[in-house]
Amino acid sequence: MSQTPLPAPETAPAGASVSRHTLIEDAQGILYGTGMAAFGIVILTHLGMITGQTAGLAILISYATGWGFAPVFFAVNLPFYWLGYRRMGLRFTIKTFLAVGLLSGMVAVLPGYISFADLNPWLGAVLFGFVSGSALLALFRHGASLGGVGIVALYLQDRTGFRAGWTQLIFDACLFSAALLIRDPITVAWSALGALVVNLVIALNHRRDRYIAT
Template identity: 35%
Template sequence: MNITHRWLSIVEGCLLVALGLHILNAAGLLISGTAGIGMILGKFTDLSFGQLFFILNMPFYILAWRALGKSFAWRTFVSISLLSGLSELMRFYIHLTIDPILSGILGGMLVGFGLIILFRHNASLGGLNILAVYLERRFGFHAGKTTLIADLGVLVAAITVLDLSHLLYSLLAFLLLSSVVGRYHRPPKWAQVPKANEASS
């Protein structure tokens, strides 16, 4: 694959995710994955979201480097940096008011499509996304299922910081994100589980 094409796709994936997260944040909805965990922990500590997100991702960087390869770990690091920068730009320059139902629909779908692009180009946004790709590559467990299970866990934890209506709207975003990944994501060759005769050779 052309290197320019790969990195352009990664930038586009990060842009979609950043926009989706910005839309969710505008309505006060929960961010999925490791970012959601960071947002919840931010309610109980003096650390910023950026600091928490970096700390939470550290063990997953090690997992990516050892189990998924240096290229995957490097692209993931770049993707996280891009997402952080794009999120900051949107926070300063894009101000919007949006109905929470529409926010959940658009935000969940945009994040889902952005993750698909990153998965297909051997990258992720760290944390639970790395775990999802690792489980798919190592055991053939679909990334969409891992994402759904992880996000439901985050949603349960969010009971401590969100009211019922925002929990329900966040659940809508989670379900749409998982649905998009589950229907459109196809494991690329680098993520496929080797066949029995290939593994023994």
């Protein structure tokens, strides 16, 4: 699913005290985030849509090959953990690995418990955006992510100065262009709406100057 660049380790404003999340708080945050993200993927794949970043790549591969999303998503993220460790540290990498594994497992199981008799495409796209945006916010605020392109984008920014946002934008543009080869333009357009809503939710709600717990 589309997302803004991964947050750098949180730092508190001068004079502010930082309260680190407990293990239980991290566990519930990651479970909530992965659960909502999995629900968003169920909505998206029911409508035959895609999204951005590695989740979108995994969905596109799944559509093209018939392979299940869950194992593809888990495998697609494997190369990114070393960069995650180098850029964000061991704590972030372990949490992200757990989040990706949980999401993969939930997406494999949830379709057996959730079905839609009728779901309007534009409403489904917006609902996906709201649900997935809240999922990513929860993961970010507990020091995790769903891996992937955001890590590479930050790594390239550190090494070359090329803005992380541009790297993600180029990747998503290529992804949505490729989607036109196996999905009709209307479906791709609704997919873009869902990705836009995800990014708006994160952009409007993920404020490091307001949320400093880690």
